[in-house]
Amino acid sequence: MLLYDLQLFAKEGPGGEKTEEATPKKLEDARKEGQVAKSKELAVGFTLFAMFVLLKIWVTTLGNQFLTLFKSTYNLIPTLSSQMASGDTVWYFYTYFQRLIIRLVLYMAPFILVAVAVGFTTEIIQVKWKPTAKPLQPKFNKFNPINGFKRIFSLQSLVELLKSIAKIVLIGFLVYSTVRKQWPNILILLDLPILQGIGIMGNLVLNLGLKISAFYLIIAFLDFAFQKWKFKEDMKMTKQEVKDEYKQSEGDPQIKGQIRQKMMQASRRRMMQDIPKADVVITNPTHFAVAVKYDADSFDAPIVVAKGADHVAAKIKEVAKDNKVEIVENKPLARMLYYNVDLGQEIPPELYKAVADILAYVYKIQGKI
Numbered sequence: 140m141l142l143y144d145l146q147l148f149a150k151e152g153p154g155g156e157k158t159e160e161a162t163p164k165k166l167e168d169a170r171k172e173g174q175v176a177k178s179k180e181l182a183v184g185f186t187l188f189a190m191f192v193l194l195k196i197w198v199t200t201l202g203n204q205f206l207t208l209f210k211s212t213y214n215l216i217p218t219l220s221s222q223m224a225s226g227d228t229v230w231y232f233y234t235y236f237q238r239l240i241i242r243l244v245l246y247m248a249p250f251i252l253v254a255v256a257v258g259f260t261t262e263i264i265q266v267k268w269k270p271t272a273k274p275l276q277p278k279f280n281k282f283n284p285i286n287g288f289k290r291i292f293s294l295q296s297l298v299e300l301l302k303s304i305a306k307i308v309l310i311g312f313l314v315y316s317t318v319r320k321q322w323p324n325i326l327i328l329l330d331l332p333i334l335q336g337i338g339i340m341g342n343l344v345l346n347l348g349l350k351i352s353a354f355y356l357i358i359a360f361l362d363f364a365f366q367k368w369k370f371k372e373d374m375k376m377t378k379q380e381v382k383d384e385y386k387q388s389e390g391d392p393q394i395k396g397q398i399r400q401k402m403m404q405a406s407r408r409r410m411m412q413d414i415p416k417a418d419v420v421i422t423n424p425t426h427f428a429v430a431v432k433y434d435a436d437s438f439d440a441p442i443v444v445a446k447g448a449d450h451v452a453a454k455i456k457e458v459a460k461d462n463k464v465e466i467v468e469n470k471p472l473a474r475m476l477y478y479n480v481d482l483g484q485e486i487p488p489e490l491y492k493a494v495a496d497i498l499a500y501v502y503k504i505q506g507k508i
Contacts, residue, residue: 161374176370
């Protein structure tokens, strides 16, 4: 006879097919490892779009700044010539170009700040703020050639290839259609003044950039939806994984059942030890038994020290007989006490009279009153 395991033929190998949604614990563990659903294209798309919008708003001011800087630099040529004659050229060049670089950085500062702010905000919106250094740690399984081939021919690689093709085709089409419409203006650039020509080319570049950014955002949103779907599918678990995780987090159900059973047994032993202290046991007579005690110095009303049904009720009556505790039959009262009063609790006011009558009867029998 041949022994075989049907799990070996499951779709996902041992453990079965991944059909269960990821548990919060698995998602949290994945988050700690840096595995999140996000699209790099979304951050690039928003940053690119924000940069071109800012450039369109700021282009006039930026152009005037660069023009002023060019004029001031051009007007320094005579001064530079005189400095060369005096031998202080190196120091003068160093000082001037230091100031020049600082001014250029200040001109570009708004674009740098906007790019950083938009990129950072887009990432935070996608994955929330929870930094981790786990993705930076080296993983030797990445050097496995088999895993490398799997990544090359994976669904993710196919999607990346399609995205690259779509971007190339889209950008090529936008450039071609935009330049084709503006071709008559481009042909007369040589006959126009330089500032007017720069203005026409600037508008062409800005409009083209905004179009490319807008269409890039469409691709980015589609990629984000795909990444969310893929992450959800990758995080799915087999039924066995869910069971194993539950055992790890909550404990083995069998062990928990054994612990619960032992706790109930300990509670029952304590309850049985309190029966000899009771004044009376009220019975159904076969289904329920409730032991009641009244101590005027300690409690305002009688309390339930033991209760049980069926075989536990029989055990309570047995212990009561052994310790000469009176047993009184009262079917409705026994049921009311069993279902409405917990161990150690005082009886409710609506049952005072019924219990008081039974206690009075017991005390009379025992000669206490």
